[in-house]
Amino acid sequence: MEQQGGLDLSSMQDKIAIVTGAGNHGIGWGLCQHSASLGMHVVLLDLHESLVKQAEQELLALYPDIQCLGLKCDVTVPEELAACLVEIQKRFPGKSIGAVFANAGVIFNHTILRSTVEEWMTTLNVNVVGVVNTIQAFVPVLQSQGTPAIFSATASVGGLVRGDGGAASYQASKHAVVALMEALSFELAVKSPNIHMHVLCPCIVQSGLMRTSKLNQRVKAGEVNQADVEPTQLSRNDLAMATERHAEQVFDHIAEGNFYMITDNVRPYVDHDFPFDGMSIVRERYENIQTLKLDNSDAFNPGTTGIPSAILKGPMFEELKRRSQARKSGK
Secondary structure: OOOOOOOOHHHHOOOEEEEEOOOOOOHHHHHHHHHHHOOOEEEEEEOOHHHHHHHHHHHHHHOOOOOEEEEEOOOOOHHHHHHHHHHHHHHOOOOOEEEEEEOOOOOOOOOHHHOOHHHHHHHHHHHHHHHHHHHHHHHHHHHHHOOOEEEEEEOOHHHOOOOOOOOHHHHHHHHHHHHHHHHHHHHHOOOOOOEEEEEEEEOOEOOOHHHHHHHHHHHHOOOOOHHHOOOOOOOOOOOOEOHHHHHHHHHHHHHHOOOEEEEOOOOOOOOOOOOOOHHHHHHHHHHHHHHOOOOOHHHHOOOOOOOOOOOOOOHHHHHHHHHHHHHHHOO
């Protein structure tokens, strides 16, 4: 079994899928749904018990033939992940872990000079250290099992493209996740080829990440009671990929053995022809590196969004601008 070879997804049936950041109907929720559709038993981990228990019941209603467990977990605390592993092994005796998706994340969309140290610390702790903690909690189990398994960490297409505008802390953390998973893949290539390694780099998927990140800050500050946290409304981008279709694309990448899973907004996963065009923007960055020059020409152009951007400028944003103008004109 080769680490970066293809994977027969039917081999995942009756195994356990563990997904962090699974309680808010975003990317993690989609991964839970698709795992369940493959006949996997699903463990949902999330920061707020009210969210994760609600998601657990929703998933069971959709897939009554699988077992499902929702657990409150802060991925920045290794002891909490260790306690989750103990509970998982207790609740699923004799079943092996087939997939781990280190998916929990936050985003604070501020420029570097206007962002706070607290935002940077939270971003790096959740998005990077949280992945390290998830690796250290579950990869040894996957190694000891010796059977085919999946380990995926969610980065972003922002982890492969140049830094841009107000997302510096988020993009920096996602570049770190890409490097982290490349390193882990290299470390385990010989000793644990049974573990299929992947780094997930989504383009534009329905998500409430910005809202949940702000809400989590308010909970931490004592402004909101954790028990009162409700699912956050997803993004209103008309061309964003639905979380379920996104998960379908993720598992197609896994089946094909792709390490870099760039999940662009393309058919058949969306019903339009306006992609984010992630590969072209990734290519721009590496062309800059090859010439040892950084092209900042986009900084002088408000572009399709009305805001200067080196990455939010492809066919998707051209179409969003056209639709916005059409709505304003009543056409």
